[in-house]
Amino acid sequence: MVMQTPEEILATFATPDMVVRRNFTAAEKKGSLLFAPDMVDAKAIGQILFALEGRNDEIQNAESLIRRVIYTAEAAAETNIEAVIAGIVAGDCAIWIEGLDEIVLANVRMREKRGVAEPQNEAVVRGPRDGFTEDFKTNLSLLQTRLKSAQLGIKKLKIGRNSNTNAAVVFLANVASPKVVDEVMRRLQSIDIDAVYDSYNLETFLEYRPRSIFKQVGYTERPDSAAAKISEGRVAVVVEGSPVVLTVPFLLVEDFHSAEDYYQRPAYSTFLRYLRLLALVAAILLPGLYVTLLEFNYDLSPLRFLVAIMNATKGTPWPPLAEMLIVLLLFEIIRESAIRMPRIVGMAMSIVGAIVLSETIVRAGIISSPSILIIAVSSIALFTVPNHIGSFTLLRLLFTLAGGVFGLYGLLIGSVFLVHYLAGMDSYGTPYLAPFAPLIKQDLGDSLNKRPLFEAKKRPKSIRNINATRQS
Amino acid sequence: MLQDNPNNSISIKQFAFLAFIIGIAPKLFTLPLMMLKTGGRYAWLPLTVFLAAELFLFGIILLALKLKPDKSCFQIAQNAAGSAASRIIFGILAVYLLLKTVLAVSVLLTFINADLFDGMPAWITLAPLILLLAVFGAKTLRAVGRTAEIVLFPFLAALCLLFFFVGKNVNLVRLLPLWGDSGGDLAGTFTAFALFFGDGIALFIALGKVKSGRRRGVKAFSGAAVAAVLGLVFFIMMFSAALDVAHITDAARRVTPVTHAGAGLLSLGRFDKIVFTVLAAGLLLAAGLLFHAAAECAAYTCRTTKKTPVSLVLAGAVYAIALLIKPHRLHAFSQSAGIYLAAAFTIGFPLLLLIFALVKKNRGKSDENIYIQEEQNQNI
Numbered sequence: 001m002v003m004q005t006p007e008e009i010l011a012t013f014a015t016p017d018m019v020v021r022r023n024f025t026a027a028e029k030k031g032s033l034l035f036a037p038d039m040v041d042a043k044a045i046g047q048i049l050f051a052l053e054g055r056n057d058e059i060q061n062a063e064s065l066i067r068r069v070i071y072t073a074e075a076a077a078e079t080n081i082e083a084v085i086a087g088i089v090a091g092d093c094a095i096w097i098e099g100l101d102e103i104v105l106a107n108v109r110m111r112e113k114r115g116v117a118e119p120q121n122e123a124v125v126r127g128p129r130d131g132f133t134e135d136f137k138t139n140l141s142l143l144q145t146r147l148k149s150a151q152l153g154i155k156k157l158k159i160g161r162n163s164n165t166n167a168a169v170v171f172l173a174n175v176a177s178p179k180v181v182d183e184v185m186r187r188l189q190s191i192d193i194d195a196v197y198d199s200y201n202l203e204t205f206l207e208y209r210p211r212s213i214f215k216q217v218g219y220t221e222r223p224d225s226a227a228a229k230i231s232e233g234r235v236a237v238v239v240e241g242s243p244v245v246l247t248v249p250f251l252l253v254e255d256f257h258s259a260e261d262y263y264q265r266p267a268y269s270t271f272l273r274y275l276r277l278l279a280l281v282a283a284i285l286l287p288g289l290y291v292t293l294l295e296f297n298y299d300l301s302p303l304r305f306l307v308a309i310m311n312a313t314k315g316t317p318w319p320p321l322a323e324m325l326i327v328l329l330l331f332e333i334i335r336e337s338a339i340r341m342p343r344i345v346g347m348a349m350s351i352v353g354a355i356v357l358s359e360t361i362v363r364a365g366i367i368s369s370p371s372i373l374i375i376a377v378s379s380i381a382l383f384t385v386p387n388h389i390g391s392f393t394l395l396r397l398l399f400t401l402a403g404g405v406f407g408l409y410g411l412l413i414g415s416v417f418l419v420h421y422l423a424g425m426d427s428y429g430t431p432y433l434a435p436f437a438p439l440i441k442q443d444l445g446d447s448l449n450k451r452p453l454f455e456a457k458k459r460p461k462s463i464r465n466i467n468a469t470r471q472s
Numbered sequence: 473m474l475q476d477n478p479n480n481s482i483s484i485k486q487f488a489f490l491a492f493i494i495g496i497a498p499k500l501f502t503l504p505l506m507m508l509k510t511g512g513r514y515a516w517l518p519l520t521v522f523l524a525a526e527l528f529l530f531g532i533i534l535l536a537l538k539l540k541p542d543k544s545c546f547q548i549a550q551n552a553a554g555s556a557a558s559r560i561i562f563g564i565l566a567v568y569l570l571l572k573t574v575l576a577v578s579v580l581l582t583f584i585n586a587d588l589f590d591g592m593p594a595w596i597t598l599a600p601l602i603l604l605l606a607v608f609g610a611k612t613l614r615a616v617g618r619t620a621e622i623v624l625f626p627f628l629a630a631l632c633l634l635f636f637f638v639g640k641n642v643n644l645v646r647l648l649p650l651w652g653d654s655g656g657d658l659a660g661t662f663t664a665f666a667l668f669f670g671d672g673i674a675l676f677i678a679l680g681k682v683k684s685g686r687r688r689g690v691k692a693f694s695g696a697a698v699a700a701v702l703g704l705v706f707f708i709m710m711f712s713a714a715l716d717v718a719h720i721t722d723a724a725r726r727v728t729p730v731t732h733a734g735a736g737l738l739s740l741g742r743f744d745k746i747v748f749t750v751l752a753a754g755l756l757l758a759a760g761l762l763f764h765a766a767a768e769c770a771a772y773t774c775r776t777t778k779k780t781p782v783s784l785v786l787a788g789a790v791y792a793i794a795l796l797i798k799p800h801r802l803h804a805f806s807q808s809a810g811i812y813l814a815a816a817f818t819i820g821f822p823l824l825l826l827i828f829a830l831v832k833k834n835r836g837k838s839d840e841n842i843y844i845q846e847e848q849n850q851n852i
Binding site: 296297300301303305406409410412413421423433 | 483485486584588589592597600601604607608611612614615616617618619621622623740741742743745746749752753756757760
């Protein structure tokens with residue numbers, strides 16, 4: 001193709017001022033450097049200019065320019081004008097020299113990035129303290145540091161017409177199923193969107209049921225967790241600008257695991273996982289059961305308990321369902337405002353909401369204290385599985401309505417529907433409820449149970465892989 | 473594109489769990505007391521016969537599975553009887569399965585109205601249940617099988633508690649054949665309750681979809697056999713326990729008071745209702761499987777792969793039937809025609825299926841012989 005001149009390249013920009021053009025003469029040939037000043041390392045630009053101006057011997061082609069003049073680690077000759085423009089906006093420096101067929105793109109990118117720090121959402125008492133950052137290269141290097149293997153596959157691609165966001169699909173070629181890798185690549189490559197700002201933007205593209213209230217893609221901010229998942233045969237997706245790495249296939253039981261589970265005694269981890277399950281069931285069903293108890297089936301509760309409840313609810317103006325819904329919505333409003341507000345004000349807000357408001361509302365006889373208690377217990381329990389707060393909050397609301405309208409019958413129908421719905425879900429050929437439905441004995445060792453690592457001879461059967469043996 | 477497992481197969485474990493749940497769950501509610509009321513001291517005789525017939529039915533399904541492990545019931549029938557005849561057969565079967573679904577729904581509603589939730593118009597009470605059935609019909613058998621795996625554990629736990637509660641009230645002296653203070657109508661029991669048995673017929677839908685494994689038949693049969701034995705034990709326990717509370721057998725519609733009396737923990741609340749609610753999940757699953765089988769048959773008859781509209785239409789039909797036909801009329805119908813329908817479908821249909829499988833098997837063999845003979849001729 002006929003190479004464009006710097007004027008023509010600059011004319012493609014909406015505001016040509018955003019690109020700086022520095023002219024030079026190298027070996028008696030006129031040339032120009034084109035770069036976006038806010039994205040580049042000025043020192044590196046100066047070095048390139050100095051090197052170019054100092055050349056007296058003839059520059060025959062772009063290849064010799066790269067070999068003899070440009071000393072940055074990454075440089076390439078480009079004939080495609082769109083690639084040149086994409087390079088400039090990404091922070092590369094384009095070197096145009098009169099008479100050459102190609103333009104050289106040299107990587108002189110520099111941008112501010114925060115250091116590797118422990119992720120706040122997945123902190124551990126014992127275990128590594130590093131976490132992913134917003135920097136793409138840092139994230140890849142964190143994974144490569146943990147999986148120093150020639151079998152570590154990294155397939156890079158750019159997503160977003162305007163954002164040109166870097167993304168990488170990371171997997172172990174001797175473990176992960178090629179079908180899963182290909183499917184992830186196919187889904188990512190088929191995305192035609194103007195911009196991608198975070199890995200979350202890609203999540204729904206990777207899901208089989210993007211409208212479901214249940215997430216079907218795992219995510220982590222911890223390199224050790226991501227590396228462990230890759231070692232099990234999963235495929236990770238790293239996205240520029242996001243400290244959260246996505247992993248597929250995803251099982252529901254994964255969210256009952258925490259990073260800490262792998263750095264403490266297996267028996268204790270097992271206990272905690274069962275506790276989380278119990279807490280979650282309580283979180284979803286407790287408000288519905290309470291409403292059922294008061295509306296339809298008061299005979300379900302022990303007599304003394306019933307008397308205590310009756311005394312506490314005496315005189316409140318609302319029917320049990322309405323009262324529970326009011327408290328539920330009130331809690332959600334307080335939670336939402338506490339998150340959105342500045343941290344210090346948010347803490348004060350939580351105290352006002354949790355203590356002052358509930359105390360006052362109970363004393364005024366507007367809401368009964370058992371309702372506050374039930375929602376408080378349910379909400380605390382809900383946070384034992386923090387990755388599912390959104391979906392389980394909705395479920396809690398639905399089960400409360402089901403219990404309030406249909407009693408135990410509503411809860412029964414709701415539970416069977418929920419199980420049947422989840423049982424029908426798959427993620428990249430992996431059953432969502434595995435290893436419980438279908439029951440896979442081999443995988444039960446790291447499901448709710450946590451067996452010692454030396455017993456984990458095989459990789460999870462539920463995750464498609466091409467190498468089942470983990471240790472001999 | 474990486475699809476969900478396209479062959480929609482279930483594991484032998486799931487098949488056995490389904491056989492177990494569908495074998496026992498529909499019988500735990502009103503049936504024992506109703507049979508006791510009608511059959512009195514002889515109720516165990518028809519009960520034994522019905523359970524034996526269920527096992528026979530299941531045995532035939534397994535035999536067909538062994539003969540044609542990779543063929544669905546539709547393929548087996550179509551290969552042997554032709555497309556038109558097989559479509560008629562499965563169309564009739566769809567109607568029967570719908571009737572069985574309505575019966576299961578009526579058992580569930582009786583329990584719900586009597587013990588859990590009364591006072592709401594039936595058209596409202598039925599609505600969520602019908603929606604759930606429609607979902608069961610539209611989804612895959614694999615989803616039903618996986619649901620069975622999750623439901624099984626709480627179901628078993630509730631079953632153990634139920635046996636414990638009822639067992640506490642069993643008077644061993646009155647256990648069969650020693651008890652003699654309650655007479656009944658033996659023939660009437662045979663005709664009245666035949667239709668309540670044989671729900672396992674829905675399992676034929678799993679033909680060709682069960683993943684192969686070692687000792688598949690033994691594993692699958694064990695699910696049904698355990699259900700039959702537990703069912704027999706439970707009935708006898710209920711018969712013995714309920715004889716002490718004559719007023720309950722008179723009502724014959726509420727099962728929980730017997731267990732409540734057995735539990736005896738009055739100050740601790742009606743824990744037995746929670747137990748039965750968990751057991752009702754098994755009944756829902758059984759109704760769901762019957763409905764799923766009906767939807768598959770109807771879809772085959774209509775030659776469509778779009779199961780969602782078929783399920784919605786059938787769910788509408790179940791809704792209408794359950795609303796329009798009062799339970800006592802349904803019961804009266806099952807008393808008059810139930811025995812013939814049950815005989816035709818619980819015994820007749822599986823036998824027909826087995827014959828189809830054998831016919832095709834023989835045809836397959838003769839084809840094979842011809843092929844071998846041709847090959848030998850060519851060699852000569």
